Amino acid sequence: MQGTDNWYMRIPWRDRNVVTAVAEWLRPVRWQWFVTLTFPWDVAYSTADRKLRELINGLERFHRAPIAYVAGKESRSRHDGSRVPWHFHLLITSRVAVSREAIEALWLGLIRVGLQSDADIVRRSKHAKVEAYESHRLGPEYCLKTMNEDTSDWYIHRLEEFLPGIVGPSRPNHRTVRRKKRAAAQSAVIASQGDTARGGRRC
Numbered sequence: 001m002q003g004t005d006n007w008y009m010r011i012p013w014r015d016r017n018v019v020t021a022v023a024e025w026l027r028p029v030r031w032q033w034f035v036t037l038t039f040p041w042d043v044a045y046s047t048a049d050r051k052l053r054e055l056i057n058g059l060e061r062f063h064r065a066p067i068a069y070v071a072g073k074e075s076r077s078r079h080d081g082s083r084v085p086w087h088f089h090l091l092i093t094s095r096v097a098v099s100r101e102a103i104e105a106l107w108l109g110l111i112r113v114g115l116q117s118d119a120d121i122v123r124r125s126k127h128a129k130v131e132a133y134e135s136h137r138l139g140p141e142y143c144l145k146t147m148n149e150d151t152s153d154w155y156i157h158r159l160e161e162f163l164p165g166i167v168g169p170s171r172p173n174h175r176t177v178r179r180k181k182r183a184a185a186q187s188a189v190i191a192s193q194g195d196t197a198r199g200g201r202r203c
Helices: 004-010 013-026 045-063 100-110 118-122 139-143 174-197
Strands: 033-037 067-074 087-094 128-132 153-157
Touching (some): 033 139, 045 100, 067 139, 087 139, 100 128
Antiparallel strands (some): 033 087, 067 087
């Protein structure tokens, strides 16, 4: 992530208030990674979305656990008038430790058809930049910094399983009910493991 003051203070103050409010709403989640995903070609809008879905599906299969994320999708104009291709900034978490190597390998596998030149292959690690999330940094704000712009978009996934206070659907289907039960079971196992590691005992 780049330095804080420059990009944050460039957001118009009205938009910055909205970004800050949404970021504070997301802050209680125990995020694990701040991830920047780029493409080695000028990707189409729908293709970028599909690649992101495929990445998350792959991570959930690999870890056998739900993955939650908030993602900002950007495509901005440079000072010279040229356009920056679509790319993502996202925060990722799960009830298990998400593998940095899995994120990198899965993403590079999804964009490998675009890695055609020697220069692209040398720079391939830059297409999946995975940084440890630090709560004192403005990770949520950075992901959402363009959320008020017409040329950008943002997405959330499975937050109801990780963010306190989100109400689920009023008429959940069987899949939603099963997912909720699995999440509760995983939480119980993790809590039990934590008590054992601390030498504690559950009543």
